[in-house]
Amino acid sequence: MLHAYWRVVEPPKSAAEVRAEASLFFIHLGGDVYWCAFAVPFQRWMLFLAAFVSQICCGSLYAYGLLTDAVATHFGLSPEAATLPFYVAYGSVGLAAVFAGPFVERHGPRVAMYLGTALMALGHTCAAVAVAYKAPALLHGYGVLYGAGIGVNYIAPVAPLQKWFPDLRGTAAGFALCGFGASGVVWGGLYQVLLVDLGIGGVFWRVGLTTTVLLVVCAAVLRTPPPSYRVHGLDMHGAPEALLEDIAIVDFAKATDYLGPELDPIERVYHDRIQHLSLAECIVSIDFLFVCLTYLATFVFGILFLPRFFDVYKLLYDPPEYAAINFMLCCAGCNFLGRLVVPMASDAAIRLLSLNPAFARKAVFAIAIVWQCIALGILPSTVRDPLAAGVFRGLIWTTAFLVGGATGVVPSLCTDLYGVYNTGTMFGCLLTCSSLTGLVGGAAFTHYFGCWRTSYGLVEAYAMSLHRIHGIVLSGLLFVCLVRTNPVDRFQIGYSACWWRRR
Numbered sequence: 001m002l003h004a005y006w007r008v009v010e011p012p013k014s015a016a017e018v019r020a021e022a023s024l025f026f027i028h029l030g031g032d033v034y035w036c037a038f039a040v041p042f043q044r045w046m047l048f049l050a051a052f053v054s055q056i057c058c059g060s061l062y063a064y065g066l067l068t069d070a071v072a073t074h075f076g077l078s079p080e081a082a083t084l085p086f087y088v089a090y091g092s093v094g095l096a097a098v099f100a101g102p103f104v105e106r107h108g109p110r111v112a113m114y115l116g117t118a119l120m121a122l123g124h125t126c127a128a129v130a131v132a133y134k135a136p137a138l139l140h141g142y143g144v145l146y147g148a149g150i151g152v153n154y155i156a157p158v159a160p161l162q163k164w165f166p167d168l169r170g171t172a173a174g175f176a177l178c179g180f181g182a183s184g185v186v187w188g189g190l191y192q193v194l195l196v197d198l199g200i201g202g203v204f205w206r207v208g209l210t211t212t213v214l215l216v217v218c219a220a221v222l223r224t225p226p227p228s229y230r231v232h233g234l235d236m237h238g239a240p241e242a243l244l245e246d247i248a249i250v251d252f253a254k255a256t257d258y259l260g261p262e263l264d265p266i267e268r269v270y271h272d273r274i275q276h277l278s279l280a281e282c283i284v285s286i287d288f289l290f291v292c293l294t295y296l297a298t299f300v301f302g303i304l305f306l307p308r309f310f311d312v313y314k315l316l317y318d319p320p321e322y323a324a325i326n327f328m329l330c331c332a333g334c335n336f337l338g339r340l341v342v343p344m345a346s347d348a349a350i351r352l353l354s355l356n357p358a359f360a361r362k363a364v365f366a367i368a369i370v371w372q373c374i375a376l377g378i379l380p381s382t383v384r385d386p387l388a389a390g391v392f393r394g395l396i397w398t399t400a401f402l403v404g405g406a407t408g409v410v411p412s413l414c415t416d417l418y419g420v421y422n423t424g425t426m427f428g429c430l431l432t433c434s435s436l437t438g439l440v441g442g443a444a445f446t447h448y449f450g451c452w453r454t455s456y457g458l459v460e461a462y463a464m465s466l467h468r469i470h471g472i473v474l475s476g477l478l479f480v481c482l483v484r485t486n487p488v489d490r491f492q493i494g495y496s497a498c499w500w501r502r503r
Helices: 015-020 046-075 079-107 109-133 137-155 158-164 169-221 265-276 279-283 286-317 321-353 357-383 389-418 420-456 458-482
Strands: 026-030 033-036
Touching (some): 015 026, 046 079, 046 109, 046 137, 109 169, 158 169, 169 321, 286 357, 286 420, 286 458
16 A cells, blocks of 8 residues: 555546636536636746745744744743754654655645645644643644644645746746745744734734635645646656657667757657656665755755854854844845746756756756855854954855755756656655754754863854864765766666766
């Protein structure tokens, strides 16, 4: 049964369903009967807005940190115990995202988002009841349910956007995830106002109700393309229609760098084999191992140090409160812009330079890793210098932009490497890696940081932590080179790769 669940099965669409989905809003009444609001036709760009809003709702998870002190005071908990529901939720996000991938493909993104919305609503209800009855154990229910709901809703709009925009996969992925980057600005101010006016329980009730309504509307917009869908001569897999009409998929192509203009039509169709990869083939492939290691090397600095940027900046440079807040807002803004602009730039590079799409996405990771290697080499001396606030800000803001850009291209990289039917699950696997890094790496970071602070002082503890993270990021230079994006190499027996046209 479990094996059958991991088999991705695309549900067939009846003619009535295809007609209904031509309207923005419709209701399935059973069988082939649908009620449709024909006055508002569906357009694929509407998915951008739905994905953006849904990601803002999912990003409310990170605003929990603003409630930690109030939760600790209300329940009489230690600060560490008050933050535990956040870590439980963070772990649940990754696990739910992995298992949600096949569910999204089998039942559609709308049903998946309805499920995720219900889980998020139950999580908020658990938290509000916990506050009302002073039952801190229920906060863990908030962590599990709310985190699982976010995990489902985080990936639900990703795969549909990749199917609707085969001509702009990077742009679609960037819009799908940039809302998460903007959520810190949205929820940060709102949580502070609600906490003062309504208390902790009011925060959970109001935010829960608001996100539920917004997500239900977003879910109604989500859908997958009809079987005959074509845009700019491409089907949902990104394959040119003219090449697929009369040419069968072949098992041979010249072992050269994959550049579209250099390959004849039959060899280009070889790339279409990607859409026939099974989930098992994707997950156990050596390339996915290197993708995971590259992903961790790219994001480990942000995962482990992001929650501490505010405290580090205040400790080292003693700025006014408003300056420290502006610093963090600029971090969030740079991350948002990176998620939006860099994927669009990758699409432009693919078109203008005729690059292999997967290679263009991998190049974004390479740039982000190289920059972090440079920045982490400078930051330890910067944190030791109380006059280097400007350098510190510049390094962190640039890193936030590039790491945001790498985040934005992850879904399109998964699509380019593993096909649109496997995008959600592969993206979920990478989110699980991120969650495990946050949980295990965060615990290790906290332990060693405490030891270094006791022995060497707070400033030196931060510098030593940066040195250790620098070593992990440096390893990413090797891993990113080992990720093969040439489909000819990937389907060879064993591990084979081309380097500057040499094998």
